[in-house]
Amino acid sequence: MEQAIAFLRAQDEVFEKLHLQYGNPFIPSRPQGFVTLCKLILEQQVSIDSAKACFIKIENKLGQVTSKTIANCADEDLKSCGVSRQKISYLKALSKAVSEDLDLESLATQSADEVRNQLIKIKGIGHWTIDVYLMFSLQSPDIIPLGDIAVVNTIKELFGIHTKEEMETLSEKWKPHRTMATFMLWHHYLEKRNRKPMV
Structure with a gap:
C-alpha cells in the first residue's frame, strides 16, 4: 500500500x-467465488443496502447460495426475494457457466485480462462487475x-x-x-x- x-x-x-x-x-476486500459475484450482480444500479437485503432473503430461502441452489430455484421464488426478472436471468446465467466450464478458483492465478475475457461472456456480467471483482476479490493492482x-x-x-x-x-x-x-x-x-x- x-x-x-x-x-x-x-x-x-x-x-x-x-x-x-x-x-x-x-x-x-471480499471473498473470491460465486457468492461475491451474485452479490455484485444484485448491486448493479441499486444501493448496497437494497442489494444486501435482497441477498439475505435469497440466503434465507435457499439455506446456502451456490450455483446448484440458484439453478434449481424457481424464478418466482427469486422474484419473491426482490430480484428483478433481468437479474434472475443473470444469476441463472452465472450458475450455468459455473456448472459447465467456468472455474472460479482458477481466476486467482490468471491475469486481469484473462479474467475479464472469461467473465464478460456471461450474460449480466459487464465491465463494472468485473472491475470490482478484480479489485476487491482478486486484489488486482491496476x-x-x-x-x-x-x-x-x-x-x-x-x-x-x-x-x-x-x-x-x-x-x-x-x-x-x-x-x-x-x-x-x-x-x-x-x-x-x-x-x-x-x-
Whole structure:
C-alpha cells in the first residue's frame, strides 16, 4: 500500500493533497467465488443496502447460495426475494457457466485480462462487475473502473476533465497502481458526502 501511495503522490499533486487530507484510503476486500459475484450482480444500479437485503432473503430461502441452489430455484421464488426478472436471468446465467466450464478458483492465478475475457461472456456480467471483482476479490493492482459513477464524477471534480477518453489517458500515468488511485478517489467521494465505505 505505502509504495503505491508514494508513487501516486509523486505522479500527481491531486493524490498528494488527498493523502494529506484523508490519510490512507479504506481498502475493500471480499471473498473470491460465486457468492461475491451474485452479490455484485444484485448491486448493479441499486444501493448496497437494497442489494444486501435482497441477498439475505435469497440466503434465507435457499439455506446456502451456490450455483446448484440458484439453478434449481424457481424464478418466482427469486422474484419473491426482490430480484428483478433481468437479474434472475443473470444469476441463472452465472450458475450455468459455473456448472459447465467456468472455474472460479482458477481466476486467482490468471491475469486481469484473462479474467475479464472469461467473465464478460456471461450474460449480466459487464465491465463494472468485473472491475470490482478484480479489485476487491482478486486484489488486482491496476484497475480503473470508468463505469463507476463515483469514480467518474470524482475525476471530473478533481481533474476538470469530462470524457472517458481523457480519463483513460489521464489514468495511464497512474499505472501500475490504478487500483490504489481508485481507492483514493472513492475515499474522497465518500468523505465529502459523510458516508462510510460499505462492502
